[in-house]
Amino acid sequence: MSPSSPHPGSDRARLATKLREIRAATGQSGNQFAKSLGWPQSRVSKIETAAQFPTGEDVTQWLAAAGAATEEGAVAELLRRARVESVSFRQEFRKSGGATTQQRSVLELERQASRVATFQPALLPGLVQTPGFMRELLALPSGPASTGGASDTDVEHMVAVRIERQAQLYEPGKAMPLVIGEAALWIRIGDLETQLGQLDRLRSLVGLRTVDLRIMPFSTPMPIAPLHGFRIHDRDLVIVETFAGEHLIMDPDEVAAYEHMFDRLQAEALAGDEAAQLIQSVSRRLTNDY
Structure with missing residues (x-):
């Protein structure tokens, strides 16, 4: 599984094209080149079409098999730049379909994956948000209207x-594990009624097998620095969202590092009844403080 086909001018597309050109210069077909590497032919094809991101070792073997040591510097630079692909919301929203198309691309990526693991230190993820919470969140100055030029109609779409x-949360065989920082339970988005309704929704998901919702309480030392949230798709892709867009991380070593951090978070976070009790406690305190 990989992100949608890259733009022809992207570094990911340039890397794939460069590797294809290096292979073609040997005079070997994709199948012949794969045999010289000891790889399945499909692996060569996927790398050449940017459907699979190569590791540093893949590139080293590729250049050695092609006898293209002189290309090492150029390919290394392309690989470095292609490891993180940036997507601008403003640019995406200007395309046909605008914000709706961008949101559907998120849906399509999730549908392609059998597992999407999410960590959010201070914000409830879109997969668990109520419609009221969504509208309040998207209406903030950090939302798509201000950062991407989305219209009111775009936001409703x-x-x-x-x-x-959210239908994916109930699909058999799907895994959508979530780890949320306790701060996300407290940060108010909208009025008290919206916040309490959101917490009720969250509590209803505790124990759902596909979700495996866990909460990192303030009382437990954080096992990693909570610099930002992230989503991991099938151990192949990490998506980090910012105010202005997203960073797509495809380098296998970096994805593995994020997977390790998610495992650490899961191991320390509250699950099951303990998570439900914490959500209920926050709801009570919000009500009493109002």
Whole structure:
């Protein structure tokens, strides 16, 4: 599984094209080149079409098999730049379909994956948000209207697709584990009624096998620095969202590092009844403090 086909001018596409050109210069077909590497032919094809991101070792073997040591510097630079692909919301929203198409691309990536693991230190993820919470969140100055130029109609369409995405939480065989920092339970988005409704929704998901919802309480030392949230798709892709867009991380070594951090978070976070009790405690305290 990989992100949608890269733009022809992207570094990921340039890397794939460069490797294809290096292989073609040997006079070997993709199948012949794969045999010289000891790889399945499909692996060569996927790398050449940017459907699979090569590791540093893959590139080293590729250049050695092609006798292209002189290309090492150029390919290494392309690989370095292609490891993280940046997507601008403003640019994406200008395309046909605008914000709705961008949100559907998120849905499609999730559908392709059998497992999407999410960590959010201070914000409830879209997969568990109520419609009321979504609308309040998207209306903030950090939302798509300000950062991407989305219209009110675009925002309503985004809400509809986010709701559609949530059907995956109940699909047999799907895994959507979530680790959320306790701060996300407290940070107010909208009025008290919206926040309490959101916490009720969250509590209803505790114990759902596909979700494996866990909460990192303030009382437990963080096992990693909670610099930002992230999503891991099938151990192949990490997505880090910012105010202005997303960073797509495809380098296998870096994805493995994020997977290790998620495992550490899961091991320390509260699950099951303990998670439900913490959510209920926050709801009570919010009500009493109002």
